[in-house]
Amino acid sequence: MTAFKWNWQQQDWPNFRYDEAALEDLEYQFVQTSGVALGSIKHIDEEDKNELLIEVLSDEALTTSAIEGEYLDRGSIQESIKKNLGLETERKKLPQAEYGISEMMVNLYRTYAVPLTHEQLFEWHQMLANGRRDLVDIGRYRTHEDPMQVVSGRLDKPTVHYEAPPSSKMTNEMEAYVRWFNETHTTNKSKMLPLAKSGLAHYYFLAIHPFEDGNGRIARGISEKSISMDLGRPALISLSQTIESNKKEYYSSIEAHNFKLDLTEFLLYFGETILAAQQHTIKTIDFLIQKARFFDQYSRLMNERQLKVVQRMFKAGYSGFKGGLSADNYIRIARTSASTATRDLKDLVNKSILVKSGELKSTRYSLNLKFKNEV
Secondary structure, three states: OOOOOOHHHOOOOOOOEOOHHHHHHHHHHHHHHHHHHHHHHOOOOHHHHHHHHHHHHHHHHHHHHHHOOOOOOHHHHHHHHHHHHOOOOOOOOOOHHHHHHHHHHHHHHHOOOOOOOHHHHHHHHHHHOOOOOOOOOOOOOOOOOOOOEEEEEOOOOEEEEEEOOOHHHHHHHHHHHHHHHHHHOOOOOOOOOHHHHHHHHHHHHHHHOOOOOOHHHHHHHHHHHHHHHHHOOOOOOOHHHHHHOOHHHHHHHHHOOOOOOEOHHHHHHHHHHHHHHHHHHHHHHHHHHHHHHHHHHHHHHOOHHHHHHHHHHHHOOOOOOOOOEOHHHHHHHHOOOHHHHHHHHHHHHHOOOEEEEOOHHHOEEEEOOOOOOOO
């Protein structure tokens, strides 16, 4: 009996296959949702567009790192993104890890239309490895002789989930990959639909695993670059946030294809992930529109303390202030006394700015985004 071979050891590598008909519905939804997102963006002003950009890039930077087990500080990431965008920042000194991933996100956003090159990949890797001392190959493809393996379990008896092509093949493999990516994203050379392109670009890169570390983060960046090139504008989606919500499914979907070149099932999973990321962006845009209307209606009715707390609540995004706003939260954010907090909160509820729920210690407050002129 012939032993199973990794996908890259098979005769047809890297000629991946998929059932185009199986993806038709997802591709149609993608086109429809892209139009909705573009239409929504047109309804927000320049300041809110910057806020959207910072929000999406921050989400992506934070969660693409979390997928790899690296948990970074959101505030530092947002300040790093502002700095890389040339916007005003509050902090001068920023942590290296947060700054590095933020630098990559902004570079990805700004260069989405540029053909993929080895130099760009090396630059991204250098950004991700900012401050690292444990890597031999930074800003270049891996050169170590040991097999590049994805493993789990005990150190003395690991389970090998995947073994990538050896380092000696990296130059040839990546020459083929970059050529394939650029040809596939040239309109006169490929009729492949957007979700298939993005998913294939993601999986193909991961299968090669060209860097000593950071392959997952770069692969997700390439996927977003692919979508943006097809849209003709930055996609502004946080793909990683959707993936991170169910990492087990992500890794299982990848692992299920390590021995085959038919990627239909993976592309179905990945296509649904992109659509979910699009929906998240649309909800964020709608929330920014609601925010503008909210402050138009209520800002003059709030004192300085109340305004500070409400602004902090909006920073939590459309998903809401985690656990709801409590009186203790109000005291801490506004830096005020318990009696003042009680008066302020009662006033905000009376003015229909906040909605109260629960009783006693379980009392929580949420933003009221139903406006007076709405039926």
